Amino acid sequence: MLSGESLVAVLVLLPVATAAASLAIKDERWRWLLIILPSGVLIAASLLLLAQVLENGPLTFTPSGPWDSLILIVELVLLAYFVYVGVARRHLLVLGLGATQLVLFALFKFAWLPSGFKVQPAFHIDLLAVIMCLVISVIGSLIVMYALNYMQSHERHLKLGATRQHVFFFYLVGFLGAMNGVVFANSLLWFLLFWGLTTLCCYHLIRHDLTDEAEQSGLRALWMNLVGGLALVTGMSLAYQASGSLSLLDLTGFGTVAPVMLLPLALFCFAGFTKAAQVPFQGWLLGAMVAPTPVSALLHSSTMVKAGVYLVLRLAPGYEGTYLSAGIAVFGAFVFMITSVLAISQNVSKRVLAYSTISSLGLIICCAGINTGLAIAAAIALIIYHAVVKGVLFLAVGIMEQSIHSRDIEDMEGLVTRLPALAGMAIIGMVVMLFVPFGVLFAKWAGLQAAAAAPTVWFSLVVTFLVVGSAAGIVFWVRWIGRLMSHTAAGAGAPEAAPPEAEPRGSLSYLVVAVLLAGGVVLSVLAAPLVSYLISPAGAAMGYNPALDTAGWHLKTPFGFFTPWVLFVVIGAALLLPTLLVRVRTEDIRPVYLCGEHRASTAGGPVFTSLGDQAVPLVTGGFYWSRAFGERSLNVWVNGAGIALLAALFVGVIV
Amino acid sequence: MSLTELLIGLAALVLAPFVGGFLRGVDRRVTARMQGRIGPPVRQPFYDFLKLWAKALSLPNKASLVWAWAYLLLTMVTVFMLFAGQDLLIIFFVLAFAAACLAFGAYSVRSPYAHIGAHRELLQILSYEPILLLTVVAIFLQTGTFMVSGVLEHGQPLLLTLPLAFVAVLVALGIKLRKSPFDISASEHAHQELVRGVYTEYSGRTLALIELAHWYQLVLILAFVALFWAQPLWAGVLLALGAYFLEFVVDNVTARLRWTWMLSISWGKGVGLVLLNIVLIQFVFSSARV
Numbered sequence: 001m002l003s004g005e006s007l008v009a010v011l012v013l014l015p016v017a018t019a020a021a022s023l024a025i026k027d028e029r030w031r032w033l034l035i036i037l038p039s040g041v042l043i044a045a046s047l048l049l050l051a052q053v054l055e056n057g058p059l060t061f062t063p064s065g066p067w068d069s070l071i072l073i074v075e076l077v078l079l080a081y082f083v084y085v086g087v088a089r090r091h092l093l094v095l096g097l098g099a100t101q102l103v104l105f106a107l108f109k110f111a112w113l114p115s116g117f118k119v120q121p122a123f124h125i126d127l128l129a130v131i132m133c134l135v136i137s138v139i140g141s142l143i144v145m146y147a148l149n150y151m152q153s154h155e156r157h158l159k160l161g162a163t164r165q166h167v168f169f170f171y172l173v174g175f176l177g178a179m180n181g182v183v184f185a186n187s188l189l190w191f192l193l194f195w196g197l198t199t200l201c202c203y204h205l206i207r208h209d210l211t212d213e214a215e216q217s218g219l220r221a222l223w224m225n226l227v228g229g230l231a232l233v234t235g236m237s238l239a240y241q242a243s244g245s246l247s248l249l250d251l252t253g254f255g256t257v258a259p260v261m262l263l264p265l266a267l268f269c270f271a272g273f274t275k276a277a278q279v280p281f282q283g284w285l286l287g288a289m290v291a292p293t294p295v296s297a298l299l300h301s302s303t304m305v306k307a308g309v310y311l312v313l314r315l316a317p318g319y320e321g322t323y324l325s326a327g328i329a330v331f332g333a334f335v336f337m338i339t340s341v342l343a344i345s346q347n348v349s350k351r352v353l354a355y356s357t358i359s360s361l362g363l364i365i366c367c368a369g370i371n372t373g374l375a376i377a378a379a380i381a382l383i384i385y386h387a388v389v390k391g392v393l394f395l396a397v398g399i400m401e402q403s404i405h406s407r408d409i410e411d412m413e414g415l416v417t418r419l420p421a422l423a424g425m426a427i428i429g430m431v432v433m434l435f436v437p438f439g440v441l442f443a444k445w446a447g448l449q450a451a452a453a454a455p456t457v458w459f460s461l462v463v464t465f466l467v468v469g470s471a472a473g474i475v476f477w478v479r480w481i482g483r484l485m486s487h488t489a490a491g492a493g494a495p496e497a498a499p500p501e502a503e504p505r506g507s508l509s510y511l512v513v514a515v516l517l518a519g520g521v522v523l524s525v526l527a528a529p530l531v532s533y534l535i536s537p538a539g540a541a542m543g544y545n546p547a548l549d550t551a552g553w554h555l556k557t558p559f560g561f562f563t564p565w566v567l568f569v570v571i572g573a574a575l576l577l578p579t580l581l582v583r584v585r586t587e588d589i590r591p592v593y594l595c596g597e598h599r600a601s602t603a604g605g606p607v608f609t610s611l612g613d614q615a616v617p618l619v620t621g622g623f624y625w626s627r628a629f630g631e632r633s634l635n636v637w638v639n640g641a642g643i644a645l646l647a648a649l650f651v652g653v654i655v
Numbered sequence: 656m657s658l659t660e661l662l663i664g665l666a667a668l669v670l671a672p673f674v675g676g677f678l679r680g681v682d683r684r685v686t687a688r689m690q691g692r693i694g695p696p697v698r699q700p701f702y703d704f705l706k707l708w709a710k711a712l713s714l715p716n717k718a719s720l721v722w723a724w725a726y727l728l729l730t731m732v733t734v735f736m737l738f739a740g741q742d743l744l745i746i747f748f749v750l751a752f753a754a755a756c757l758a759f760g761a762y763s764v765r766s767p768y769a770h771i772g773a774h775r776e777l778l779q780i781l782s783y784e785p786i787l788l789l790t791v792v793a794i795f796l797q798t799g800t801f802m803v804s805g806v807l808e809h810g811q812p813l814l815l816t817l818p819l820a821f822v823a824v825l826v827a828l829g830i831k832l833r834k835s836p837f838d839i840s841a842s843e844h845a846h847q848e849l850v851r852g853v854y855t856e857y858s859g860r861t862l863a864l865i866e867l868a869h870w871y872q873l874v875l876i877l878a879f880v881a882l883f884w885a886q887p888l889w890a891g892v893l894l895a896l897g898a899y900f901l902e903f904v905v906d907n908v909t910a911r912l913r914w915t916w917m918l919s920i921s922w923g924k925g926v927g928l929v930l931l932n933i934v935l936i937q938f939v940f941s942s943a944r945v
Binding site for chain 2: 471
């Protein structure tokens with residue numbers, strides 16, 4: 001069996017090597033081979049690493065060799081590249097932030113840190129890191145495989161002269177290596193590099209199509225993430241000044257020095273907020289949807305934004321019981337609520353998904369801020385379930401977009417008859433996201449309980465935000481499912497059902513969506529063992545008491561209790577039995593009520609006689625209530641409140 | 656779950672339709688008296704149900720019937736769980752799923768009136784869901800548990816320390832029972848702009864299913880209200896019946912209003928009241944938590 005060190009090397013370096021190779025290979029068939037084989041290896045390696053860490057406890061080591069120098073060089077090159085982007089694109093914010101970060105980092109490294117300063121250990125891989133690694137490697141690899149199909153038709157659709165897929169896959173696969181580095185690193189110097197690399201990959205993937213909009217969105221993502229990078233470098237300097245250490249273990253109180261260093265921790269968390277696109281930085285994630293769908297899927301489910309919440313969660317033991325913790329809880333809960341409300345007004349599918357991602361990340365951050373064993377368990381569970389389900393939804397929407405050439409929810413009306421398999425998977429995915437007994441709701445249940453029992457005077461505000469946000473979530477998901485389902489029964493003037501060949505059900509991309517969806521459902525059924533074997537031990541490794549009792553496959557907190565599999569059986573029966581047993585004869589089918597006599601249907605659907613004998617075709621549409629919940633009326637308040645909460649966070653920490 | 660709880664839950668499943676139907680009959684009778692009519696006999700809802708059930712099937716597609724069944728069955732699950740002393744949060748999560756099934760049923764048909772109703776149904780969920788969940792949290796703060804069985808064992812009547820939350824629950828009750836001024840997703844009597852909202856495409860047996868689900872839901876919500884005075888239980892039952900009677904009065908003296916008004920009442924006043932109550936508990940009624 002491979003040693004832990006070599007597994008880590010595989011997980012970080014194999015994606016980088018694959019990325020480099022894919023840059024050289026432009027032939028389609030070789031690319032498939034080149035992508036699929038390492039993806040399999042990556043998945044296997046992450047599972048082996050899990051086995052190792054479960055058996056032997058956290059893996060802690062510093063690789064031998066001149067790695068520190070290499071990391072330093074790459075970091076400097078990377079920062080210089082950001083400055084170059086700022087100059088080349090004439091973007092003052094990118095230029096300024098990049099240059100400041102470069103100068104600050106150089107000063108810190110060369111003028112402040114003693115030469116030859118090494119952080120021991122460079123890697124510390126506990127169960128939380130392994131869970132993240134599984135999310136990145138398994139879901140990330142699946143998304144990369146999906147991209148093989150997707151990018152072919154994407155380029156066919158764009159009618160590009162020369163293919164740019166090799167560049168695309170370079171950044172896409174490299175991203176996975178950088179993300180694994182982020183979650184493994186214990187040395188902040190290493191962490192900073194991997195963090196910067198994710199920013200770089202994200203920027204290039206968003207601007208991949210090279211349209212004006214893509215360039216703009218890419219630059220916006222870049223400068224917002226550079227704000228976070230700058231906070232990270234500043235926080236590093238302050239942490240070093242306060243403790244003389246640059247190890248995450250020390251910062252979170254597991255090392256030799258355990259001072260309460262709230263300001264650097266607050267800065268790190270702030271960096272996490274920017275990466276997780278929390279208000280007021282939500283703009284970059286909303287803009288990221290111009291990129292090809294696999295990019296959005298990757299950014300939203302397994303990489304990038306998850307690095308942000310990972311950092312906040314990783315540092316949680318360090319700020320437990322402080323003002324910062326309470327501030328993070330209130331901020332996260334506020335973002336959870338307000339982005340759910342904003343999502344109600346959106347009719348573009350990818351924007352709905354983006355707001356729902358930001359909202360879920362807010363919930364994870366809120367749970368980290370609540371900072372009890374139960375809350376941490378809820379946060380980890382939410383990371384896992386959200387990654388799987390959001391992957392399903394983005395990938396499904398990607399296929400829909402390529403099939404119907406629109407990403408507008410209004411145009412998705414009746415997809416259950418046009419693309420039954422895909423619409424079915426999307427609907428199940430949304431139900432998994434929204435309702436009991438599935439995993440996301442289990443995490444929400446635990447989070448709500450943790451919030452109600454939270455050790456902070458602000459808990460009442462937190463629970464209020466949480467309940468309003470979850471109600472808002474019901475509205476936009478159910479409406480979307482409703483639009484997908486709306487159809488006229490066959491034989492009553494329905495448009496012709498799509499021929500089976502409209503849906504390439506056997507293709508790799510369909511397979512990936514199905515596998516992810518099955519994974520989400522299975523993990524939901526197995527919520528109790530998942531908690532007892534992974535989530536609770538991961539919390540325990542961070543110093544939290546396991547708060548969930550899973551004996552007998554129940555999920556039991558000190559205050560509440562349910563049994564996932566029983567609910568699965570009962571609710572499954574309530575939904576499936578009618579589906580299977582109800583028989584409807586064709587002669588029982590009647591046309592809908594239309595406030596006028598039906599006329600013969602046309603190709604566009606039913607037509608009825610309205611006032612003055614006018615023939616009026618039947619049209620239905622969705623309500624989005626944009627005057628009440630729209631960005632135009634709310635954004636000023638949302639961003640203002642977000643900035644105010646962050647300001648309150650920092651003022652409280654400093655004072 | 657103990658055997659007793661299981662049996663009580665099953666008994667509730669059997670008895671709830673009779674209690675719910677009877678209460679609906681009382682509702683119609685009392686409402687008629689308030690309007691100066693004599694009104695139908697109290698048994699009338701059962702006659703209506705049987706008559707609807709006996710009608711030949713007529714529906715726009717299969718999906719709408721499936722969702723009507725799902726709505727009924729999931730509502731039954733919540734009733735069972737409440738009477739079997741289960742977790743209040745989970746009960747309301749399942750109830751939200753049930754409510755969504757009603758909307759799904761309306762959405763699954765390509766019908767303009769049903770769609771308007773379904774959208775408004777979502778607004779109703781948006782209005783009452785936060786009040787109910789936040790009230791559950793307030794109950795937790797007093798009893799230290801989310802389990803109905805634990806709440807029942809709590810010695811003190813909750814109403815004494817949660818009066819503001821109770822008022823908010825009355826608002827949620829009105830929305831959940833679709834009484835005026837909150838009957839915006841389906842007007843009680845066919846109105847022109849809505850026809851019958853979410854129910855437009857249901858008739859005969861499928862409408863009977865939905866009516867049955869409403870009876871279950873009525874029992875569920877009133878049982879939740881009764882939790883505010885759980886010991887002795889008869890006081891709780893009286894409290895619930897009193898709340899139900901109050902809904903008749905409000906229903907008869909108000910007219911259907913706009914959804915924006917409903918949302919501002921439920922979020923502003925409703926959620927605000929529960930929040931205020933929680934803060935009062937936190938700082939006035941007990942000093943346990945700092």
